[in-house]
Amino acid sequence: MSIDFINENINWKDITPGGEVYEGGTAAEFCTGDWRVSIPEYIADKCKQCLLCTPACPDAAIPVVDGKRLDFDFKHCKGCGICAKVCPFGAIVMKKEEQ
Amino acid sequence: MAIRERLSGNEAVAIAMRQINPDVMAAFPITPSTEIPQYFSTFVANGKVTTEFVPVESEHSAMSACVGSEAAGARTLTATSSCGLALMWEELYIAASCRLPIALACVNRALSGPININCDHSDSMGARDAGWIQIYSENNQEAYDNFVQAYRIAEHKDVRLPIMICQDGFITSHAVENISLLEDKEVKDFVGEYDPSEYLLNHDHSMAVGPYDIPSYYMEHKRQQAEAMKNAKQVILEVAAEFEKLSGRKYGLFEEYMLDDAEEALVIINSAAGTAKDAVDALRAQGKKVGLLKIRVFRPFPAEEIAEALKNVKAIAVMDRCEGFSSQGGPLGAEIEAALYRAGVKALVVDYVYGIGGRDVRVENIEEVYAALDEILAAGKVEEPYRYLSCRD
Amino acid sequence: MKFLQQAKLKNLIVTYHAETERWRKMANFKEIMSRPERLTGGHRMCAGCGGTIAVRNVLKALKPEDKAVIANATGCLEVSTFMYPYTAWTDSYIHNAFENAGATLSGVEAAYNVMKRKGKIDDTYKFIAFGGDGGTYDIGFQSLSGAMERNHDMVYVCYDNGAYMNTGIQRSSATPHFADTTTTPVGKASEGKTQNRKDLAEIIASHHIPYVGQTTFIGNFSDLHAKAEKAIYTKGAAFLNIMAPCPRGWRYPTEDIMTMCKMAVETCYWPMFEVIDGKWILNYQPKNKRPIEDFLKPQGRFKHLFKKGNEELLVQIQKEVDERWEQLLKFCEA
Numbered sequence: 001m002s003i004d005f006i007n008e009n010i011n012w013k014d015i016t017p018g019g020e021v022y023e024g025g026t027a028a029e030f031c032t033g034d035w036r037v038s039i040p041e042y043i044a045d046k047c048k049q050c051l052l053c054t055p056a057c058p059d060a061a062i063p064v065v066d067g068k069r070l071d072f073d074f075k076h077c078k079g080c081g082i083c084a085k086v087c088p089f090g091a092i093v094m095k096k097e098e099q
Numbered sequence: 100m101a102i103r104e105r106l107s108g109n110e111a112v113a114i115a116m117r118q119i120n121p122d123v124m125a126a127f128p129i130t131p132s133t134e135i136p137q138y139f140s141t142f143v144a145n146g147k148v149t150t151e152f153v154p155v156e157s158e159h160s161a162m163s164a165c166v167g168s169e170a171a172g173a174r175t176l177t178a179t180s181s182c183g184l185a186l187m188w189e190e191l192y193i194a195a196s197c198r199l200p201i202a203l204a205c206v207n208r209a210l211s212g213p214i215n216i217n218c219d220h221s222d223s224m225g226a227r228d229a230g231w232i233q234i235y236s237e238n239n240q241e242a243y244d245n246f247v248q249a250y251r252i253a254e255h256k257d258v259r260l261p262i263m264i265c266q267d268g269f270i271t272s273h274a275v276e277n278i279s280l281l282e283d284k285e286v287k288d289f290v291g292e293y294d295p296s297e298y299l300l301n302h303d304h305s306m307a308v309g310p311y312d313i314p315s316y317y318m319e320h321k322r323q324q325a326e327a328m329k330n331a332k333q334v335i336l337e338v339a340a341e342f343e344k345l346s347g348r349k350y351g352l353f354e355e356y357m358l359d360d361a362e363e364a365l366v367i368i369n370s371a372a373g374t375a376k377d378a379v380d381a382l383r384a385q386g387k388k389v390g391l392l393k394i395r396v397f398r399p400f401p402a403e404e405i406a407e408a409l410k411n412v413k414a415i416a417v418m419d420r421c422e423g424f425s426s427q428g429g430p431l432g433a434e435i436e437a438a439l440y441r442a443g444v445k446a447l448v449v450d451y452v453y454g455i456g457g458r459d460v461r462v463e464n465i466e467e468v469y470a471a472l473d474e475i476l477a478a479g480k481v482e483e484p485y486r487y488l489s490c491r492d
Numbered sequence: 493m494k495f496l497q498q499a500k501l502k503n504l505i506v507t508y509h510a511e512t513e514r515w516r517k518m519a520n521f522k523e524i525m526s527r528p529e530r531l532t533g534g535h536r537m538c539a540g541c542g543g544t545i546a547v548r549n550v551l552k553a554l555k556p557e558d559k560a561v562i563a564n565a566t567g568c569l570e571v572s573t574f575m576y577p578y579t580a581w582t583d584s585y586i587h588n589a590f591e592n593a594g595a596t597l598s599g600v601e602a603a604y605n606v607m608k609r610k611g612k613i614d615d616t617y618k619f620i621a622f623g624g625d626g627g628t629y630d631i632g633f634q635s636l637s638g639a640m641e642r643n644h645d646m647v648y649v650c651y652d653n654g655a656y657m658n659t660g661i662q663r664s665s666a667t668p669h670f671a672d673t674t675t676t677p678v679g680k681a682s683e684g685k686t687q688n689r690k691d692l693a694e695i696i697a698s699h700h701i702p703y704v705g706q707t708t709f710i711g712n713f714s715d716l717h718a719k720a721e722k723a724i725y726t727k728g729a730a731f732l733n734i735m736a737p738c739p740r741g742w743r744y745p746t747e748d749i750m751t752m753c754k755m756a757v758e759t760c761y762w763p764m765f766e767v768i769d770g771k772w773i774l775n776y777q778p779k780n781k782r783p784i785e786d787f788l789k790p791q792g793r794f795k796h797l798f799k800k801g802n803e804e805l806l807v808q809i810q811k812e813v814d815e816r817w818e819q820l821l822k823f824c825e826a
Contacts, residue, residue, distance in 0.1 A: 001304070006577040008315040012322035016577070017259065018198040019312055019320055022297055024305035024582035027534035027573065035539060054525045055552070055713040056750060058544040059533040067522035076533025080540035081747030094747075122606045125599055151606040153598060156638035160595035163635065166588050167563065167599025173607055175599070189589055299561050299584040300604060300613050309587035310576035 003029070028076075032059065036079035036097040042071045046091035053083035053092060101346075102280040108239040108271035111278055112178070112204045112264070113138035115246040117148055118286035121202075122173035122293070125153040125164035127183060130216045131268040132206035135178035158183035162190035162201075169199040170308050172298030174250065176201065180268055181208035184222045188229070194261045195230030196324055197308060200253035201261040203231075204246065207369065207420075208268040209456045217457020218268040220368060221421035223397075224430045230324060232262040232331050233398035235368045237354075240278050241395075242266040244348060247281065250290050251338045257330040267370040269457065281346060289345055332399045352401040354393040355408055357383060361390030363472040364409065366435055367418040368394045371453070371460045375418075378465035389469055400434055406442030414447045414472040415439075418488075420454045428452065428485040447481050453488035464489050521712050524552050528582070530560070535580035536572040540746035542709070542736030543569050546651040547622060549713050550732065551583075553720035559583060560618045561604075563597035565627030566590035568658040569651065591631040593621040594639035594648060601644045618724050619646035625666035626656040629692050640699040640729045647723040647730040650692065653738040661741045665690040668761075669812060670805055672793045673741075683796060683805060688812050693733045697767040701729040704767040707775075708735040709753040715764055715775055722766070735762045743792025755787040760817040765824065772823040781817075784810045 001022040005014065016022070047069070054062045054069055061077035063070045084092040106114070113135050116124070126136035142148045151173075155161045161177050168175040179187065184205060194201050205223050209215040223233055232252060236242035245264040253262040266272055281289075299306055312320060332352065339350040354372075357379050358364060367375055372393040382389045392408055409415060417436070419429025427433065432450030439446060451468060454460045468488065475481050530551035537544045547569065554560055560583040564570040570587045573580040588596040597619050607613045621639075623632050628650040636648055655673050656662040663673040669688045672678045676685040693706045703726045705719035716734065723730035735756055739746040756762035759782045764775040785806060788794040797805050 003577045010316075010319060012319040012326075015316065015319045015323060017320075017323060018196055018308065019310040019316070019576050020197075020297060021307040021310070021574075021577050021579050022304055024307070024579060024584070025532040027578040027580035028532040030534035030578050032534055032536070051522060051525050052712055055549050056545060056709065058537060058539070058541045058548070059535070060529045060531060060548060061533050064525045067526050073533055078539035082540055082749055085747040086750055122610075123599065123602045125602070149606070149610065151602040153602045153642070155595060155598070156634060156641070160592060160598075160635050160638055163588055163592035163595035164599030164602065167586060167596035168603040169599075170586055171561065171600040171603035171607070172612070173603030175603070190592075193588060299586060299600060300607060300615070300617060301584070302613065302615055305582060305584045307574055307579035307581060307585040310574045310579075311571040311587075312576050316576050 031075050032078055033075045034099070036077065038079040038081060038094045039074070039097045040072055040077065040079065040081070040084055041093045041095055043091045043093065046089050048089050048091070050088065052088065053086050056082045056086050058082070100282060102282065104278050104280055105275050106239055106278050107273050107275050108242045108266045109134040109206065109273065110138055111239040111243040112246050112266070114280065115243050115286070116176060117142045118281070118283050119247070119250065119290050120148045120287070121150055121176050123151045123153065123168040123175045124177060125155050125161045125168065125175065126177045127155050127158045127161045127179070129158065129180050129183040131208055131272050132178045132180040132183070132204065134272070135204055135206070158186040159190060162187040162194060165201045166190060166194050166197060166199060169201050170197060170299050172295055172300050174293035176203065178204035178206070180206045181210055181222045184226055185210055188226065191226050191229035191231060191261070193309070196320070198259040198324065198327065199261055200250065200259055202246070202249045202253060203261065203263040205263045205265040206268045206272045207265050215456040216268070218270050219420045219455040219457065221455070223263060223265045224421045227398060227430060230260065230328065231398060232260055232328070234262065234264050234396055235394060236264060236266040236271070237369055237372050237393060238271050239276050240348070242271065243278060243280065244342065244346065244350065247286055247289065248338050248342050250293070252331065252335050254293060255334045258327050258334050260327050260331060265369065270370040285345060289342070328399045332396070332401060335396055350395065352396045352404055353408070354395060355390070356393065357390035358392060358408060358412070359390070360388055361412055362388040363414045363469055363476065364389065364412045365391040365416050365418055365465070365468060366394065366431065367391055368397070368420060368431065371418065371420065374460050374462055375465045378462045378469065381462065382466065382469055387469070394431070400438070402434070402438035402441060405435065406438045406444050409439065409446060410442070410444050412446050414476045415449070416468045416472055417448060417450045418468070419450060419452050422452055422455060432485070447475050448484065449475060449481050450485050451488045452486070458489055460489070521714065524717055527552055527556050530554065530582045531573070532580045532582065534578060536575060537568060538740055540739045540749060541568070542653060542738055542749055543624070543651040545709060545749070546649070546734040546736040549716050550620065550649050550720040550734070553717055553724055554618060558618055559615050560620055561586065561597070561600050563588070563593045563600065563619070563621040565593040565621070565623035565632055567624040567627050569622055569624065571658065590627050592635045593623045593627060593632060594635035597621045597646050598639045598642065598644045601646050619644070620724065621646065621648045623648070623650055624657065625650060625652045625654060625664045629665045629690055637699065640696055640701050640731060643701060643729045645727055645729070647732060649732045649734060651734055651736040653736050653741060655741050657738050657741050666692070669809055670794065670797060672796065678796045683802070691816070693731070693767070696731040699729070700770060701731065702726045702769055703730040705731070706733045706762070707764050708756060708762055709750060710757060710764070719766065741793065744790045748790065752790065755782065755790070758782045759784050759787040759813065761787050761813055763817065763820050765820060774820065774824040784813050
């Protein structure tokens with residue numbers, strides 16, 4: 001079920017009964033990256049892939065594939081800074097969000 | 100082949116539940132509906148049903164568990180009365196807004212306070228705006244028949260709303276009367292299997308139930324829910340027609356008793372209608388043109404049909420077995436008067452609050468009401484449109 | 493000579509096993525973190541929210557091939573993770589009302605049992621309820637107790653942030669003593685909350701359910717992951733109490749959440765323990781128990797305790813923490 005048809009113009013006939021949503025994870029389509037005032041920078045050279053940052057992110061913004069973290073998911077990262085504090089190797093640095 | 104039996108209203112409903120063999124029952128005891136989960140538990144204990152019975156710790160949890168269970172894809176029911184229904188209040192709204200066809204046997208009992216265990220309609224009337232289909236039953240036969248029809252109405256794709264079948268506490272729930280039951284297989288075939296198109300335990304995809312709705316969406320969700328309640332009226336009639344073929348017993352939105360040429364009529368709900376019919380018979384024998392209209396379906400409220408049925412009646416007494424504390428009378432009175440007004444029916448209408456907290460209703464009390472209607476007709480107007488019956492002054 | 497050789501060999505074997513265990517745990521950690529995300533980004537929780545950290549890591553304990561039905565009490569988590577039409581949950585999810593996640597999930601689990609029995613469904617489902625301390629310790633207490641007592645095969649996870657955060661930081665029975673909240677504000681006639689907090693894990697353990705665990709965010713979350721896995725895969729009722737700091741309500745720098753959790757554990761304010769079939773097990777005992785100030789000082793909601801003249805209050809809090817800690821040690825010895 002794509003939720004594209006559900007927006008603030010939807011009429012009462014087309015809206016889903018009871019507010020049911022027939023698919024999981026539709027929130028991924030919503031951008032929370034524009035909440036940021038700070039942005040993390042991932043310094044891959046310093047990263048030892050210890051993955052200690054990955055459970056600490058409230059927004060699942062550090063993707064992990066086959067035991068390795070990738071760069072940040074900036075569509076969802078809110079810039080809370082927890083990962084930067086947690087990283088033992090200085091591989092994450094918080095900078096001022098420019099956008 | 101009809102099975103002739105002698106049963107109390109509670110046992111009749113419990114047997115209907117057994118024959119339906121729902122997936123889940125989550126219930127908490129309260130007088131006078133307690134016997135229903137008790138009878139049902141005995142069925143469970145003896146393997147007569149395959150239902151999962153959840154002995155919850157309160158009525159609020161009973162309806163909460165029903166919501167969870169029905170949303171998961173299981174046909175679910177419960178039973179309660181009075182304060183139990185009141186404790187479920189927020190959950191009744193949620194069950195309806197989540198469009199879950201849960202069935203509830205409501206054995207009507209007065210709401211506290213003071214605490215009173217006897218019959219009146221303040222419990223189900225108090226829940227009239229929750230979005231549930233509400234069907235009332237004059238006796239054990241109607242309670243049984245209504246319950247057998249319940250899921251066919253509630254689960255219909257144009258409806259998808261929860262439904263409560265009401266009967267009077269103690270008066271019919273505990274009194275043993277003759278009854279004609281359907282065979283197990285007949286009920287099973289009539290009710291069919293529950294086959295929701297969407298449910299939590301769906302293999303194909305996840306489902307999320309119960310969102311937070313911002314103002315941009317809430318109104319459209321409720322408008323859709325309101326449409327479902329409108330659709331219920333036609334579905335109720337279609338199911339009743341099918342039920343008539345099966346049982347030989349005819350049901351509609353209400354029953355008209357000697358209403359055709361009646362000049363004076365009562366509008367009344369549940370067991371007191373039986374008493375009132377005796378009064379009507381006695382007065383008719385004296386040559387008086389009296390009748391009554393017994394409400395079966397209260398929600399959705401069949402305003403146009405009721406107004407049409409009453410259009411030639413000159414004086415009407417609406418009998419409210421509960422107070423509304425609007426200072427104008429009870430809830431049935433308010434809805435009947437609104438229906439008559441919309442249809443332009445110019446009858447003289449008086450609203451009586453009667454029988455609350457189990458106050459006895461006898462044939463002679465009903466005759467008093469018709470005598471009052473005589474006076475109203477003679478005077479050509481209604482002094483005191485809001486009255487009490489059998490309250491010591 | 494032989495004795496020394498044997499000792500060296502024994503030492504090597506011990507070291508080898510310890511290293512293997514460490515590598516096994518690390519490999520396990522990498523595998524856990526590689527599992528698909530069951531709470532996606534795009535939810536509306538505050539930046540740095542402890543509640544979502546708790547949820548993400550509990551869900552990581554689910555085997556990828558197992559499905560779940562999540563029940564969620566009204567609160568921060570619910571309004572932010574299912575705002576129509578956006579659900580952050582990849583599994584099936586139901587929100588009913590504030591006080592009934594326990595009862596709602598009981599109904600779902602009952603439906604699952606009967607539908608499985610009747611052959612209507614095939615999959616394996618796990619049932620997990622999430623509620624804040626409001627919907628769990630207070631308004632949700634009855635429904636939680638009923639669900640636990642009936643021993644439904646489910647897990648109830650409380651993300652305990654110590655107040656009714658969603659409605660603006662009002663006190664709950666989980667709020668610590670002397671905390672400043674909006675219904676126990678510090679003022680000329682008040683030093684914050686007047687009661688100590690309730691010990692919910694102990695109360696639920698007295699329901700004699702198969703598994704109770706208390707934990708928070710430490711290191712690579714191995715304690716939390718292990719407890720979540722035990723809770724989910726133990727048959728019968730399970731309860732997890734997870735301290736989930738709230739940067740807004742506790743008033744500490746958002747990025748310091750892991751330090752807050754570490755201090756909570758090292759001061760013995762929030763001990764990490766389990767109760768498995770009635771047996772109390774302490775999972776972590778600090779080598780050097782820190783004074784409670786180390787937990788309280790970084791938080792704005794306790795700053796009044798550090799004003800001159802309030803020393804007695806700190807003494808009182810320390811005494812209460814010590815008493816509870818001693819009590820817990822006794823439970824775990826038995």
